[in-house]
Amino acid sequence: MTESIGIKLTTLCGGLLPFYLSEAEVKQYPYAAYEQTVQEFRTKDGVYKITADCYIRVYSEDADQAMDKADAIRSVLDNDTDPKYVIRFQSSNTTCLDNVWTVELQYFVKQTS
């Protein structure tokens, strides 16, 4: 099994706003960047499960826009029904620094095939 959690997140969220791994390639608000800590689980025949703690951060200069985009991300992730993945919301945290609003969403993702 090959890890594809990042591809899955990008597929789901990429249509909502620019969606990057780790950091923005173009600093144009709004955008989102994600990071993940991946763990593989094995039987003697190979990997059977991959889990990840994922942090998706939405950046915007407008508070309402940041929260709206974060809500949109939550909606697509929470309503995904792909049997290959379990995507579970864990927590949300909103901060503002130098007039840039950041909404951080923490998700647990499990990939089973």
Add this chain to the structure above:
Amino acid sequence: MIEGYNISVTIGGKTILGRTQEDLTISAVTKTSITKDDAGVQQESVVRHDVTLRVAALLSLNGTGTATKLDRDDVLALSLVTGSNAVVAVTYTCAGGATYGGNAIITNYSENSSAEADSDTTLTLDLKITGEFTLVS
């Protein structure tokens, strides 16, 4: 160094689906004796060996079944067999090394499951070799 996935236990020529751990234990059964000629030094000899195997696996089902794997239903059924039919042929193989084999009976089968959404349900199977555990190849 031998990596763990190179070692396998087969039961009737099949490995257990989803296996995560396989253990071999060989215990020598000894006889202790002392005579005056031993000058007070106890003599010990090996009479036989008690050989046990343990396999732990994720609880898995084949669906359609395969020719090379035993799934949870297969193992559970084997564990409930009685009489002479309860004896199974087992091998213990290290890829690139020796294979040992013999006949065994299943002395313990257990399943463990919890309510945690991401915990894996496991089975554990204990086998005791009956008779000789010999070099096959």
